[in-house]
Amino acid sequence: MKTYPVKIKVNGKWKEAAVTARDTLLDVLRKKWLAYEVKNGCSEGDCGACTVNLNGKTVNACLVLALQANGKEVTTLKGIGTEQNPHPIQKAFVEKGGIQCGFCSPGMIMSSKALLDKNPVASRSEIREGLSGNLCRCTGYHKIVDAVEHVAKNNQS
Amino acid sequence: MNNMEFLKPASLEDLFQMTKAHKDEVTFIAGGTNLIPQMERGVESPSLIIDVSDLQEMSTITENGNIISIGGSVTIADIAADSIIKTCAPVLADAALQLGNPLTRNRATIGGNLADASPCADTAPPLMTLEATVHIADVDGNIKDVPISKFYLDYRFTALGRGDVITKISFQKQGKSQKGNFSKIGLRKGSAISVINMAILLDFDHDTCKQARIAMGSIAATPIRIYKVEELLEGKKINDALIEECGELVKTEISPITDIRGSAEYRTAVAATLLKRNIKKAIL
Numbered sequence: 001m002k003t004y005p006v007k008i009k010v011n012g013k014w015k016e017a018a019v020t021a022r023d024t025l026l027d028v029l030r031k032k033w034l035a036y037e038v039k040n041g042c043s044e045g046d047c048g049a050c051t052v053n054l055n056g057k058t059v060n061a062c063l064v065l066a067l068q069a070n071g072k073e074v075t076t077l078k079g080i081g082t083e084q085n086p087h088p089i090q091k092a093f094v095e096k097g098g099i100q101c102g103f104c105s106p107g108m109i110m111s112s113k114a115l116l117d118k119n120p121v122a123s124r125s126e127i128r129e130g131l132s133g134n135l136c137r138c139t140g141y142h143k144i145v146d147a148v149e150h151v152a153k154n155n156q157s
Numbered sequence: 158m159n160n161m162e163f164l165k166p167a168s169l170e171d172l173f174q175m176t177k178a179h180k181d182e183v184t185f186i187a188g189g190t191n192l193i194p195q196m197e198r199g200v201e202s203p204s205l206i207i208d209v210s211d212l213q214e215m216s217t218i219t220e221n222g223n224i225i226s227i228g229g230s231v232t233i234a235d236i237a238a239d240s241i242i243k244t245c246a247p248v249l250a251d252a253a254l255q256l257g258n259p260l261t262r263n264r265a266t267i268g269g270n271l272a273d274a275s276p277c278a279d280t281a282p283p284l285m286t287l288e289a290t291v292h293i294a295d296v297d298g299n300i301k302d303v304p305i306s307k308f309y310l311d312y313r314f315t316a317l318g319r320g321d322v323i324t325k326i327s328f329q330k331q332g333k334s335q336k337g338n339f340s341k342i343g344l345r346k347g348s349a350i351s352v353i354n355m356a357i358l359l360d361f362d363h364d365t366c367k368q369a370r371i372a373m374g375s376i377a378a379t380p381i382r383i384y385k386v387e388e389l390l391e392g393k394k395i396n397d398a399l400i401e402e403c404g405e406l407v408k409t410e411i412s413p414i415t416d417i418r419g420s421a422e423y424r425t426a427v428a429a430t431l432l433k434r435n436i437k438k439a440i441l
Contacts, residue, residue, distance in 0.1 A: 001160070002160060002162065022161050044194035044197050045194055059264050060261070062193070065163070065186065114259070130259060
């Protein structure tokens, strides 16, 4: 089994691993670097549970080969907030009931952050469009959209 | 499967050396949004992957007089957000914004969308109405320019030969007198695969439609131009009766199939409705 060295900056720290050409960014994040905040839902780009930020753009980590991310910067949920110091979007998800089972939350929050970074005062329909790559099977989306809208409204005032 | 090899060229010159040496094994990856799921499902098991996603020469949108060129590795998100495309080829910007979802748009590329040769590729109909040229490089670096009307040969089969890569796609800017739009019908609003998609571009001289370009996807083995409807519209003033006639005519010009996303009957009915709606929208 042929392996290749990769070096990827994850949440500000360079990490190294040996990967096969077939390994995805999701594989290396979870299996080699134990970044369990990045969820593995469908492994084929349908659900958005593995959403991470790659060089400034949100992507499905399952749809990027680990070698394609070589030399690049990845931010996961743990790179935007901690339990002691959560990101305002994370706080809003908790306050507005945007979390039920929690499996989609890391991806949802990564996509919400990307949306609000670009459009801090996003409207409800812009929020729905911005989160359209992330599936949630619990909430019916309303409370998730409520949470993101809450942050957008705070940005407005 | 784990024996797959991976190469990443630093330049086009580098790429051609690699493709020449490995012509028969190579599978290209750019955004990977089609290829990786197919590998995951075992439909594709390439022995060698060449990553063209970061090739500088294939990653820019340029404007040269009246011609716009988009590198094969430009992402759909970059096309949707590009100010040149938004103002000079809004029919393509519209389509880019409706393709997949933000996560796929950030990865998927225009070259990949065409090379994948899916009949439902969302960038194909707008590029057909713009009468775009696909610039294809072979393993020796020789470029052939293929009009998009000649790019699709059959179901999942294109003018791309072994080791060929789409370096760029170019087209003339939309004229000020050209009105157009792109729309698609999916099974849901977000991240939908098109059950049917359509682009139209109508050029007017006062009230008269002097040129019509209409292209549809998911209604035949490849995306196609609807030439008969174009001919019907050209040289005429568009009124309700003519629009109805277009709706009837398009039904005889397409050959949709029944699949998990819709039946042939449904697609035929929707094609007529969508066409009528889009012509009305264009002449508003």
